[in-house]
Amino acid sequence: MRNNVDHMSIGILQVLAGLEFPAQRWQVIAQAQYYGAGTAYTGELTRLPVRTYQSLREVAVELSKVRRGGLIQARTAPASRRVPLPRSAQESRANPAM
Template identity: 45%
Template sequence: MGPVLAGLTFPAQRWQVLAEADAWGAPGVLRRLLAELPSGRYADLDAVVRAVRTVRPRRRIR
């Protein structure tokens, strides 16, 4: 997930996270995980990872 969102400036809104993933050409699995992010503002990459893990706690995120 880190390389996909490396160009994103934080804090970032959900739509910005999704737009960055789309611009980078994120793989389908990662794009689907990010699509499940709750609306809101994410302070940093760790906050995005925590949110994804909250939605999909059993998935391994790289």
């Protein structure tokens, strides 16, 4: 199991060791929160793909992918670009009585 899992995953996996499988992603997150896993760990778990996990090993492998940024779901969306409003729209916002 250590071949597929980075060292930092060990702590969260110990918290999840009592979880019955198969388990949905929300159950994995709830288990971690119930046993007091930190926000960093639960934040990573929320980036797991929404699916049913058949074993703790599957969770560990997916968590490792999340940490390496290998999952599309785990990546953050690009920052939105702010497009300037046309001049007439800017003026009407500045003076709502118009």
